[in-house]
Amino acid sequence: MARNKYESVLQQMDSGIVLFDSSGVLSFINVEAAKLLDIPRKALIGCSLRELLFHPLIKKDKRKKILRLYKDTILTRKRYHEFSDRNDRHYLITVTYGDQMDGDFLFSIKDVSDFKRIEQTAYQNDKLAILGKIAAAIAHEIRNPLTSIRGFIQLLRPHLMHLGKEEYARIILAEIDRANDIIFEFLNSSKPSAPMTSEVPISSLLREVVLLTESEALMKGCEIELEEDPHGDTHYVSIDVKQIKQVILNIIRNAIEAIGHVQEDRQGRIRITSEKEGRYVAIRIRDNGIGMEQKTLEHLFDPFFTTKAEGTGLGLSVSYRIIKNHGGIIDVDSKAEEWTEFVIKLPLVTP
Ligand SMILES: Nc1ncnc2c1ncn2[C@@H]1O[C@H](COP(=O)(O)OP(=O)(O)O)[C@@H](O)[C@H]1O
Ligand SMILES: [Mg+2]
Incomplete structure (x- = not known):
């Protein structure tokens, strides 16, 4: 027995x-x-x-x-x-x-799927911590020479003017300022420190981001639809507004670029929605661009992973880090040739 x-x-x-x-x-x-x-x-x-x-x-x-x-x-x-x-x-x-x-x-x-997932997250976090440190060091090293180049160009400006080439000085200065802005943005988001938080309703944040990107999108032939959640004004999140805006901008820019690769025969659409899901608010950003293969999906959030000739591969790894620092979740699903949907979940402020 x-x-x-x-x-x-x-x-x-x-x-x-x-x-x-x-x-x-x-x-x-x-x-x-x-x-x-x-x-x-x-x-x-x-x-x-x-x-x-x-x-x-x-x-x-x-x-x-x-x-x-x-x-x-x-x-x-x-x-x-x-x-x-x-x-x-x-x-x-x-x-x-x-x-x-x-x-x-x-x-x-x-x-062992659960272990795998934990292992993967730990690996990802580790890589991002290293990325943050390297980036901070490089940014620092680049900023100093930029500052001195800027100073010398200003000194040369009268001479360039004399030669009728003042335009060169203007371009150089503008480019240096742009480089500085990029470094600043990057340092700002890769810093491991706690974000500067304020409490804002999710709907006003989304409206602002859409305003910022709408014209750029239209120029590239895509429409952005923001579907207003009727309760959106009561869904508060405690966030670093600049950082979260940057994340949403990164995702929208990627969507615009993904749509740019599709043939002319379909109207490019980016649809943004938000709704409460448990103790989170879920923001969904969906595009009907080229979509992604499984291989791309697996490496999407890796620092320096890009499929674009001019890409940096930093947008999504930085975004991942920002959302994690906010106690949130970022996820993605896609069908090659058809669509991509990013989901950002941010913890709601409980009244
Ligand atoms: N909406 C999207 N549709 C299709 N592919 C995407 C989308 N968003 C991101 N990707 C893929 O993820 C890669 C990494 O994106 P990102 O980190 O923003 O870097 P970059 O835009 O500089 O390439 C992109 O090169 C692209 O292959
Ligand atoms: Mg990008």
């Missing part, structure tokens, strides 16, 4: 368990493992490995994984395997065999 008890414990475990005997026949499989393979347990028990690899009820992508698992285990003697499926779940498979197993092979399959 003890055997039955252990068997039902194994059956109900939250990890998948599969046991092969020494002749390669599947002798045990628990509920979870059958669920992962998406096929009834009965259909599997007694199958040989060969039969499994050609089993009509097992989907092709899963059969491929079984084949790889088999090769890795038998040929390269690997004992740990990692897989991810189409829904972006990650699994860790551990293989136990050898003397204590009497020739049997035990496979245990664990869903």
Whole structure:
């Protein structure tokens, strides 16, 4: 009877368990493992490995994984395997065999998606902290020479005027000021310090940003639609207004650029909405531009990742950092060739 008890414990475990005997026949499989393979347990028990690899009820992508698992285990003697499926779940498979197993092979399959996510976030944070430090150091080093160039150009100005080339001085000064502005903006947002916060209603913030970008968007042939949330004026967030504006501007600029790459046959649209979601307000920015491939989606928030010839790849990594500093969440979804949607969730101020 003890055997039955252990068997039902194994059956109900939250990890998948599969046991092969020494002749390669599947002798045990628990509920979870059958669920992962998406096929009834009965259909599997007694199958040989060969039969499994050609089993009509097992989907092709899963059969491929079984084949790889088999090769890795038998040929390269690997004992740990990692897989991810189409829904972006990650699994860790551990293989136990050898003397204590009497020739049997035990496979245990664990869903490690949550660990993966935590690991990924930690990695991302680490990279951003380093980026912040490097950026601050570089910005500092660039600013000093810029200041002296600016000073000398001002001294040269009368001479340039004399030569009828005052225009050069104007251009140089304007360009230096632009470079300084960029550095300032960047330092401002990559600083790890706490943001300067004030409490503002989300709708007025969005209205201002739309005002700022509307004409630029129209010139590039896209319309920005701001869908007003009827309760938007009562949804307060505690934010560094400059920083959050910068994030939304970054996302809108990317959207405009994504639309710029699409053929003339569809009207470019950027739709901005906001609504309360639990203790957050969710701002959604959706465009009908070129969208993104899975590969791009995976690296989107990495510093210096860009697919544009003239891109810096900083916009979204800086945005990610700003939103994190605000205790918020930034996320994205996209369909290649069709659309992209960014979601920013900011904690609501509770009255
Ligand atoms: N709305 C969007 N549609 C399609 N691709 C996008 C969108 N937003 C961002 N991307 C992709 O993410 C990359 C990184 O964006 P970002 O960090 O702003 O850097 P940059 O704009 O300088 O390339 C872009 O190069 C682009 O490939
Ligand atoms: Mg950008």
